[in-house]
Amino acid sequence: MxxxxxxxxxxxxxxxxxxxxxxxxxxxxxxxxxxxxxxxxxxxxxxxxxxxxxxxxxxxxxxxxxxxxxxxxxxxxxxxxxxxxxxxxxxxxxxxxxxxxxxxxxxxxxxxxxxxxxxxxxxxxxxxxxxxxxxxxxxxxxxxxxxxxxxxxxxxxxxxxxxxxxxxxxxxxxxxxREYLIAFNVNLGTDKIEIAEKIAKAVRYISGGYRYVKAIAVDLKEKGIVQVSMNMTNYRKSPLYRVLETIRREAARYGVPVVGTEIIGMVPMQALIDTAQFYLQLDDFSPSRVIEGCVLEILAKEGAKLSE
Amino acid sequence: MxxxxxxxxxxxxxxxxxxxxxxxxxxxxxxxxxxxxxxxxxxxxxxxxxxxxxxxxxxxxxxxxxxxxxxxxxxxxxxxxxxxxxxxxxxxxxxxxxxxxxxxxxxxxxxxxxxxxxxxxxxxxxxxxxxxxxxxxxxxxxxxxxxxxxxxxxxxxxxxxxxxxxxxxxxxxxxxxREYLIAFNVNLGTDKIEIAEKIAKAVRYISGGYRYVKAIAVDLKEKGIVQVSMNMTNYRKSPLYRVLETIRREAARYGVPVVGTEIIGMVPMQALIDTAQFYLQLDDFSPSRVIEGCVLEILAKEGAKLSE
Known part of the structure; x- marks a missing residue:
C-alpha cells in the first residue's frame, strides 16, 4: 500500500x-x-x-x-x-x-x-x-x-x-x-525574546545553522516565556534531537533551561524511531522492528484486503 | 482491526x-x-x-x-x-x-x-x-x-x-x-562483571528496583564489556528511559559509561513515543499524531478493506 x-x-x-x-x-x-x-x-x-x-x-x-x-x-x-x-x-x-x-x-x-x-x-x-x-x-x-x-x-x-x-x-x-515537514517548537524558561532570537539565529540555515532548519523567535507573552519556533524541512538530515541539544546547549550559556517542546500536527514514525535510537543509544534498529510498522507493511503487501 | x-x-x-x-x-x-x-x-x-x-x-x-x-x-x-x-x-x-x-x-x-x-x-x-x-x-x-x-x-x-x-x-x-515484554540490554564500557551485577541489582524488582524490571548481569567476553540484560514486563509503568537513566547514573558512580543498548525482537510504537516524549520534553503528544498509527487506525475502522 x-x-x-x-x-x-x-x-x-x-x-x-x-x-x-x-x-x-x-x-x-x-x-x-x-x-x-x-x-x-x-x-x-x-x-x-x-x-x-x-x-x-x-x-x-x-x-x-x-x-x-x-x-x-x-x-x-x-x-x-x-x-x-x-x-x-x-x-x-x-x-x-x-x-x-x-x-x-x-x-x-x-x-x-x-x-x-x-x-x-x-x-x-x-x-x-x-x-x-x-x-x-x-x-x-x-x-x-x-x-x-x-x-x-x-x-x-x-x-x-x-x-x-x-x-x-x-x-x-x-x-x-517535498520531504515531510515537522513544525517543532522549543520553549525556553525566560521572557527575554533576545535569547530566543540569538538561538533561532544559531540553529537556522540562513544564518549558518543546520541545513534543513528554519527558525524564528516567538514571544509567548501570556505564558511569560519565549519560544524557538522551527520548520524542520528534512528531519532525517537535520534531526530533531540534534537541533534540540544544540538549543539546550546555547540556552545553558545564558543560564536558561528548555522547559518543554511541541510538535504541531502529524509526525512520521521514523522521526520517533530516530529520536529513541539516539537517546537510548540503541544499536542496530529498524522500522521493521516496530510492531505497528510491521503490520502496516504486511497489510500493504496483502493489498490491505484483510477484513475483520 | x-x-x-x-x-x-x-x-x-x-x-x-x-x-x-x-x-x-x-x-x-x-x-x-x-x-x-x-x-x-x-x-x-x-x-x-x-x-x-x-x-x-x-x-x-x-x-x-x-x-x-x-x-x-x-x-x-x-x-x-x-x-x-x-x-x-x-x-x-x-x-x-x-x-x-x-x-x-x-x-x-x-x-x-x-x-x-x-x-x-x-x-x-x-x-x-x-x-x-x-x-x-x-x-x-x-x-x-x-x-x-x-x-x-x-x-x-x-x-x-x-x-x-x-x-x-x-x-x-x-x-x-500478559503485557508486552521488551528485552532491553544496556552495554557498559567496562569488563568488570561485578559492576553490571551491582547495577542489575539496583534496577530489578526483586532486590528493590523498578516494579516491572527483571535484570541480570552478562559478561560479553568477546567484546570485552559487560551488560545489564533486562526484561521490561510493563514498559508503560517502568519505562525504558527511566531505567536507562538510572543505570547511567549508577554506572557513572564507578566512572563507567553506557556504550550502547539493544532491543531484542519487536517493540510496540508506544514505547518509542514514550521515549521520544521524555527526551524531547514533548508536551501533549498522542499516538494519533503519528501518521502510520493514524493510517492503521483508519484502516482498522474501515475493516482494512482498502485495496490498491
Missing amino acids: KIVESVPNFSEGRREEVVKEIISQAEGVKGVWILDWSMDIDHNRSVVTLVGSPEPLLDVLFKMTKKAAELIDLRNHRGEHPRMGATDVIPLVPVMGTNMPECVDLSKKLAKRIGEELKIPVYLYEKSATNPHRENLSEIRKGEFEGFFEKIKDPSWKPDFGPENVHPTAGVVAVGA | KIVESVPNFSEGRREEVVKEIISQAEGVKGVWILDWSMDIDHNRSVVTLVGSPEPLLDVLFKMTKKAAELIDLRNHRGEHPRMGATDVIPLVPVMGTNMPECVDLSKKLAKRIGEELKIPVYLYEKSATNPHRENLSEIRKGEFEGFFEKIKDPSWKPDFGPENVHPTAGVVAVGA
Missing part, C-alpha cells in the same frame, strides 16, 4: 462554509482520509492534511482546487499570509511504500491536469522544480497574486503547466513533491 | 524440520503473520513471534500446539532452559484495537480447546491466572515436566483446563494474557 500525504493551502480562512465545501470534496472518498484541517482568520487561509493512495488522492486534490477556484475570488482577498492562488500550494509527501521520484511524478500529473482542465497556471516547486530558482516556494510567491500579472510575462517565470495568463480570480498555484 | 501478538515457546531447538513443521501451521493463514522465529540449540527450545486477528490467531496456536504434541516427546528432551510441555507457554499480548480483558478471554478460550481436544492439562498464568500463586510462570514451571506427575496431584496445582493427568509425552502447558 502506498501512502502519500498532502497539505493543500487555500486562501480562505474566514468563511467557514467555503472551507467546508472545499474539504467536502475529500469526504467519503475511498482511499483518502482527512487527518486534520484548520482555518486562520488573521492569515485568511486554511490548511488541510490528507493522506491517501496516490490515484484517489490526486483526484481529490484536483477537485478541491476546482472547488476553491469556484468559491474564492483573490481580487477580494486580504490576509497576513502571502498568497498567489485560491489554492495557493499543494505539496505531495512520500509517507509509506513510496518515494520522492514517485511523488515528483504524481505532482507533475496533478499539475498538468490543473493547468489543462482548470486553466490555472501551475509552478512546480521543491523536488519537482524544473529550475533551481523555482525550488523555493517563497521565491515563486514573491509579488503575490497582484504582482503575478506582470511576473508571468517574464520568460524565467513561464508556468510549467497551464495558460501563460494568470487566472483572473484563482491566480496561480504551486505544486510539488 | 484487532491485533494480538503471541510468542509461543516450543521444547525443540535442535531438529529444524520439527520446528519448521510446527511453524508451517501458521503459514498462509489469512489474518495471521509470522514476524520472527528462532531456535536455540543449548536451550533446545524455539520461539515464534506471531501477530494476527484474534480468531485466526487462536486457531493457529491450537494447531501449533497439536503439531508440537505429535512431534515432541518430552521424555527424550534435554536442554538448559526449564520446560514442562512440548508447547511450553503461549502468551497473548494486546497490540492494537484490543485490551487486556479481551486477551484474558481469548487465553481461556484457547486453554479450554487445548485441554478438551488435545487432552493436555493447561495452566492459566499472568493476567489470566485464576489464583495469585499461578501468576508467575516460573512458579508454575517449578519441577518441570518430570516433576509434574507428582505436582499435578496437589489440589493447589489442579489444572485450569484439561485432564488432571500429565500428558505422557507433551506434558502440560501455560496459557495466559
Whole structure:
C-alpha cells in the first residue's frame, strides 16, 4: 500500500462554509482520509492534511482546487499570509511504500491536469522544480497574486503547466513533491525574546545553522516565556534531537533551561524511531522492528484486503 | 482491526524440520503473520513471534500446539532452559484495537480447546491466572515436566483446563494474557562483571528496583564489556528511559559509561513515543499524531478493506 500525504493551502480562512465545501470534496472518498484541517482568520487561509493512495488522492486534490477556484475570488482577498492562488500550494509527501521520484511524478500529473482542465497556471516547486530558482516556494510567491500579472510575462517565470495568463480570480498555484515537514517548537524558561532570537539565529540555515532548519523567535507573552519556533524541512538530515541539544546547549550559556517542546500536527514514525535510537543509544534498529510498522507493511503487501 | 501478538515457546531447538513443521501451521493463514522465529540449540527450545486477528490467531496456536504434541516427546528432551510441555507457554499480548480483558478471554478460550481436544492439562498464568500463586510462570514451571506427575496431584496445582493427568509425552502447558515484554540490554564500557551485577541489582524488582524490571548481569567476553540484560514486563509503568537513566547514573558512580543498548525482537510504537516524549520534553503528544498509527487506525475502522 502506498501512502502519500498532502497539505493543500487555500486562501480562505474566514468563511467557514467555503472551507467546508472545499474539504467536502475529500469526504467519503475511498482511499483518502482527512487527518486534520484548520482555518486562520488573521492569515485568511486554511490548511488541510490528507493522506491517501496516490490515484484517489490526486483526484481529490484536483477537485478541491476546482472547488476553491469556484468559491474564492483573490481580487477580494486580504490576509497576513502571502498568497498567489485560491489554492495557493499543494505539496505531495512520500509517507509509506513510496518515494520522492514517485511523488515528483504524481505532482507533475496533478499539475498538468490543473493547468489543462482548470486553466490555472501551475509552478512546480521543491523536488519537482524544473529550475533551481523555482525550488523555493517563497521565491515563486514573491509579488503575490497582484504582482503575478506582470511576473508571468517574464520568460524565467513561464508556468510549467497551464495558460501563460494568470487566472483572473484563482491566480496561480504551486505544486510539488517535498520531504515531510515537522513544525517543532522549543520553549525556553525566560521572557527575554533576545535569547530566543540569538538561538533561532544559531540553529537556522540562513544564518549558518543546520541545513534543513528554519527558525524564528516567538514571544509567548501570556505564558511569560519565549519560544524557538522551527520548520524542520528534512528531519532525517537535520534531526530533531540534534537541533534540540544544540538549543539546550546555547540556552545553558545564558543560564536558561528548555522547559518543554511541541510538535504541531502529524509526525512520521521514523522521526520517533530516530529520536529513541539516539537517546537510548540503541544499536542496530529498524522500522521493521516496530510492531505497528510491521503490520502496516504486511497489510500493504496483502493489498490491505484483510477484513475483520 | 484487532491485533494480538503471541510468542509461543516450543521444547525443540535442535531438529529444524520439527520446528519448521510446527511453524508451517501458521503459514498462509489469512489474518495471521509470522514476524520472527528462532531456535536455540543449548536451550533446545524455539520461539515464534506471531501477530494476527484474534480468531485466526487462536486457531493457529491450537494447531501449533497439536503439531508440537505429535512431534515432541518430552521424555527424550534435554536442554538448559526449564520446560514442562512440548508447547511450553503461549502468551497473548494486546497490540492494537484490543485490551487486556479481551486477551484474558481469548487465553481461556484457547486453554479450554487445548485441554478438551488435545487432552493436555493447561495452566492459566499472568493476567489470566485464576489464583495469585499461578501468576508467575516460573512458579508454575517449578519441577518441570518430570516433576509434574507428582505436582499435578496437589489440589493447589489442579489444572485450569484439561485432564488432571500429565500428558505422557507433551506434558502440560501455560496459557495466559500478559503485557508486552521488551528485552532491553544496556552495554557498559567496562569488563568488570561485578559492576553490571551491582547495577542489575539496583534496577530489578526483586532486590528493590523498578516494579516491572527483571535484570541480570552478562559478561560479553568477546567484546570485552559487560551488560545489564533486562526484561521490561510493563514498559508503560517502568519505562525504558527511566531505567536507562538510572543505570547511567549508577554506572557513572564507578566512572563507567553506557556504550550502547539493544532491543531484542519487536517493540510496540508506544514505547518509542514514550521515549521520544521524555527526551524531547514533548508536551501533549498522542499516538494519533503519528501518521502510520493514524493510517492503521483508519484502516482498522474501515475493516482494512482498502485495496490498491
